[in-house]
Amino acid sequence: MKLHSLTAHQILDLYKTQKASPQEVLKDVLSRIGLIDSRVHAYARLSSQNDLTQGVCAIPIAIKDNMCTKDEEITCSSRILKGFRPPYDAAVVERIKQNAGMIVGFANMDEFAFGSSTETSCYGATYNPWDLSRVPGGSSGGSAAAVVADETLWALGSDTGGSIRQPASFCGIVGLKPTYGRVSRYGLIAFASSLDQIGPLTKDVRDCAMLMNIIAGYDERDSTSVNEPVPDYTKALVHDVRGIKIGVVKEAFVEGLDAQVRTAVEGAIDQLKKLGATVKEISLPHAPYAVATYYIVATAEASSNLARFDGVRYGLRQSPANMRKNGLMDMYEETRAKGFGDEAKRRIMLGTYVLSSGYYDAYYLRGQKVRTLIKQDLDEAFKECDVILTPTAPTTAFKVGEKISDPLSMYLSDIYTITANLAGIPAISIPCGFSKQGLPVGLQLMARAFDEEMLLRVSYTYEQNTEWHLKKPSL
């Protein structure tokens, strides 16, 4: 039996009947990684200590390379953090360790989560297991690729504008961005603090619910974490969508949407109707401004969050041979010039610009106002429906190198996912079909804040009636 090809809940069942042990599972996963990761390149690095003596129900997990793990090198896949070993565990890492998760390794990502293709990593690109000439999406592309290639049982990613859902869509797996404040950000190296949220990338919806049970919850170390009771998410796995009102966003089905993606998503809508859901068309009038708003708010916060990478305390430090009079400024400039890649520099400059005196009102302040309008659109929409439906991404996985030198077209791959981050609501991507080229298509569902259960219920019901999630790439 190929243990690595199972889901986490199937593995747990084997543990219960003592048909497998964590040692066997880990060994199997590691050998799978040894066999194929040179081609997929899902991992930035493996964990330095694969402790086989951990708990009796330990499940191997991949962690995105931006979640602090004590004494492990954590770099956000950036040269500037090379050699940085945090002296503490992120809140989610603590929870994983307490719940006997085995951290297999640290998944590759776009540098500082800036990107939608996992091509901007200082370790080089991750490749899509369905077609190695294509990207796995991003920025949690390593996490998504590792899951679908069976190089881990499940994974954690972070989502600022779609960084869990878009790679889940490109790789044909389940990816959930929880409500802002549902999962502690303590120890997540920040990209945009008001948008970042950690979430699961899994092989099916049940695994997603189980991983949520481990990571969700209030943390007093994160002031933005919300003290709401955490339900047992596996109880939301109800095979019934009768009477659930699904709103289909009409603005999502316009120019720019790939025809095959459209067909697959429309097929999913029909299926949900057949299963008893009520489907109606809704409008999010401010949706067209989401991408612009996002690139103001997110880059502004990023420019400030990344200021601490200055060569003074940790990570890379470059001192030029010929220092000018003010050696300090030279050190800063040289370190940041060498340490950050092009996309990171682009976003730092953009963010610095929109916060600059004289431009703040025109960009950052206006961006925040539009953000409020987008939230209001959603509040209105949720008066009429329980779930909002869109494609996860406008296309299937694109070719490596195709968009890397065209930032604007790259930014548009998050056109459907950004809204949920700006509004702080939960959203999930689940597989809903394949293109003629054999590439997965993702369906996005959004729900009211703290109603992850609604997403899990609709997703579970859909999944029970389809087989997309059972397909595997041949590697």
Place this chain on the structure above:
Amino acid sequence: MTHKNMSQAFETVIGLEVHLQLSTKTKIFCGCANMFGSAPNTNVCPVCLGLPGTLPVLNHQTLLYAIKVGLALNAHINPFIKFDRKNYYYPDLPKGYQISQYDFPVAKDGFVMIKTDKGPKRIGIKRAHLEEDAGKLMHDNTDNCSLVDYNRTGTPLIEIVTQPDLRSAGESYDYLNTLKLMLQYLGVSDCDMEKGSLRCDANVSIRPAESTSFGTKTELKNMNSFRAVKSALEYEVGRHKQVILSGGKIVQETLLWDDQKSVTVAMRSKEQAHDYRYFPDPDLVPFTVDYKVLDQVRAELPELPGVKLERFIKQYGLNEYDAGVLVMDQAAANFFESCCESYNQPKKIANWLNGAMLKEMNERKVGISELGLTSVNLIELIKSVEDGVLSHLAGKEVLTLMLDSGKSAGQIIQQQSLAQVSDDAVLMAIVDEIIQQNPTAVEQIKQGKFAAAGFLVGQAMKKSGGKANPKKLNELITRRISHA
């Protein structure tokens, strides 16, 4: 035009910024102890070091302290609490930004009353806001390198900014002393400038006396005492006048006060053009302080120095000087009141506290509570003097002995036989001797010059080793001479 005429034609305009470290148990955004003097980089944690992924959590005590200060400054308290990031690069700033408050300071539009020659004056307070302190850079010239100590990082600060209402270096000095005393009363800081718990920057400009617009200002930093603030301002005002009188223009810049040379020195101009790119800190969610919390802080406010001064004058009949000296030291003022409760001689108690006791405190370099003296102890001593058991001089000696030994006045009087001699027979022998030795003085007294009696009393006191009862001596001398 003479220099004197010109100096009269200018008005000085000063605004001060005071940074005060709050003495909460822990730092403002993490659990590290808020203390001074640890070995470098030992009083730090991932949060105050700004390690990647860490997040700030507000220490609510700092907010309560800030509200307290705001109320004492007669300011409007902003119940909407919001923090902003002030972005700039410096090695002592581990996150590359300082968490501060930009458009919603905890307190705004307050005032402090100060005393001037022309009577009380109201100094407007523009704002008071919470922020975090940075670390400390140390330059090692022998190794040609700089070292950073992050212990101070995250120490809670409140920045108190005045309106440009101060009109001289002297007024600024008085304002600082008034403010410091008030802050000490609030118990929110040790206000120790040497340790850096209180720091002051000044903005200064001059303008023609009749003008209502402001002249170009310069900012002064690096003053390590109130006296230095005063000297720096005096120097800078003089410099402004000189520049303007010689036809020059003041450049808006930041200058450092060099206390050794007593001059201001311009900082590198590169430090000037900062764009701090303030924006709301997304890691700290804004919230509104419950009015009940405000009411509670208000209820816990101590009586402030100005009010106490007025009350001491009115309630105890003290003169302004005595009341003023007592109020300068909150503990002494409290001690005074507890003495008055059991011994209704406020003036005498004030004399002792502002005289002998103050001298002891200064010599021992301690506060009144560290003297180990209770109000009961002091009253026993004062009563011994008032009842004539001790001379005033001996009383002071007994006080010293009490503080040295921890014994009561009664115990010491007994042991040291310091009790005043009032025995007629003993005193008469001394008086006879003095009269014999000073015939001139005796003659003067006989001629009605009674002032000479004081001289004889003094001589007799000396003879008795300070133990004689001066009142009794006076009586005996007068009687002896008139009967001679």
